[in-house]
Amino acid sequence: MIFSDYTGTSVAKMKNLRDELRKNDSSYKITKKKLIELAFKNAGIETDVKNMEGQIGVAIGNADEVSAAKVLANFSKENENFKILQGVLENKVISGEEVIALSKLLSRGELLSKLVGLINAPVSGFVNALAGNLRNLVGVLKVIGDTK
DSSP states (O other), X not given: OEEEEOTXXXXXHHHHHHHHHHHTTEEEEEOOHHHHHHHHHXXXXXXXXXXXXXXXXXXXXXXXXXXXXHHHHHHHHHOTTOEEEEEEXXXXXXXXXXXXXXXXXXXXXXXXXXXXXXXXXXXXXXXXXXXXXXXXXXXXXXXXXXXX
16 A cells, blocks of 8 residues: 555546556545544555645555555656655555555566566576577588588
């Protein structure tokens, strides 16, 4: 979850933000601070939502921890009124700076594709080495055949 202050952000821009979050399997809810605090109290997470400044919106990432943070960080760069306040990661409260640092990480899909590439690299290297040896063998056999 990521808390943000959306004070002064137009309805059209908020709609664009929600659409972008939806594409990344995330959502953005606007609710009263008292309800957020009550929900956290029931979940056993200690945070002081009442003292957060401005109008609070909550982004919830369903797919992974990074996608919602990336969308909000990009949106806050484009809209000066929109501010990332803090977040909750694995039942621990993190600061706005930590949320922005989280947004700079690779997404789950990108990390998985890198992992597959790293796993595949030794195999493809081995195949290339074998292909090189076969090319050399064919070259030697051709030279021997040409001389005889």
